């Protein structure tokens with residue numbers, strides 16, 4: 056199979072390695088590399104995007120001008136929310152929706168790729184070390200999901216299918232905000248009880264937002280939801296966790312970002328999520344404190360106090 060990977064950061068390079076191991080012909084495109092995007096994607100049966108959220112729109116604009124194979128599948132592996140969409144009436148766009156609307160507005164007669172989402176507990180550094188991992192590929196049709204599943208599955212990367220693309224995509228995006236909260240909790244040495252409470256109540260927030268969005272709650276209890284929360288909130292390899300941990304050491308966000316290797320999507324996601332939650336009156340108290348912390352409106356210690364002093368309420 057010919058696979059084009061767009062985005063040669065940590066995740067794109069890791070997925071390229073997995074696909075090559077499976078015997079596929081893999082071409083990797085980076086905005087800083089010399090290869091032309093149009094050449095890399097020509098005749099590709101799968102185009103996988105591992106672009107950070109902030110670059111998705113510009114790469115989509117370039118890609119929709121390229122000639123694509125008629126049966127191509129676009130797989131998005133970005134875990135974020137689009138900051139340039141969403142208002143009182145419309146939800147913000149998920150990365151897959153940015154791709155879908157981009158292709159729909161392209162030249163008449165050009166093929167519109169089928170879209171799939173790849174998401175799960177997948178810390179790229181562990182996968183690069185050859186350690187086993189599982190992930191989920193979601194699409195609106197099982198046929199599309201199964202084609203991507205077959206392309207990436209291996210003895211060390213177990214891929215499940217799912218027919219709830221919104222749930223799978225949201226699970227990967229929303230967990231990053233909770234990982235910042237948990238990194239802060241660990242940075243403040245608040246203990247394992249506090250950490251378990253944040254992960255569990257964070258999952259409740261993800262389910263509240265997800266079901267509002269039309270996701271199936273069961274999806275968020277799966278790999279791209281609870282699974283990714285567990286990996287990200289328990290690993291110092293996670294950039295989102297590192298952001299929270301750094302803020303708890305009284306570093307400024309810019310100091311933390313200077314030292315950070317790669318992208319922490321939770322920073323942008325928190326902004327988009329809180330705008331939506333406020334517009335639609337959805338309760339997301341942990342995410343809200345993360346947002347305030349990132350905006351420099353509150354100290355980590357004060358954020359903890361605010362969470363602990365909320366009105367008493369039933370668990371479910």
Ligand SMILES: NC(=O)c1ccc[n+]([C@@H]2O[C@H](COP(=O)([O-])OP(=O)(O)OC[C@H]3O[C@@H](n4cnc5c(N)ncnc54)[C@H](O)[C@@H]3O)[C@@H](O)[C@H]2O)c1
Nearest residue numbers: 062063064065066105106107110133134177178179317318
């Ligand atoms: N690293 C992981 O473990 C991992 C695992 C699963 C999913 N992801 C997700 O994959 C995405 C990429 O993560 P990463 O770890 O590879 O990040 P990274 O910072 O290593 O790489 C980001 C990639 O996005 C590209 N990019 C950024 N801004 C761009 C722009 N304006 N125009 C064009 N390209 C741009 C960069 O060139 C690079 O290829 C993120 O959404 C992340 O949440 C990462």
Ligand SMILES: O=P(O)(O)OC[C@H](O)CO
Nearest residue numbers: 175176177178293294295
């Ligand atoms: O390093 P992070 O925080 O972006 O996490 C990477 C992956 O999303 C983990 O599944």
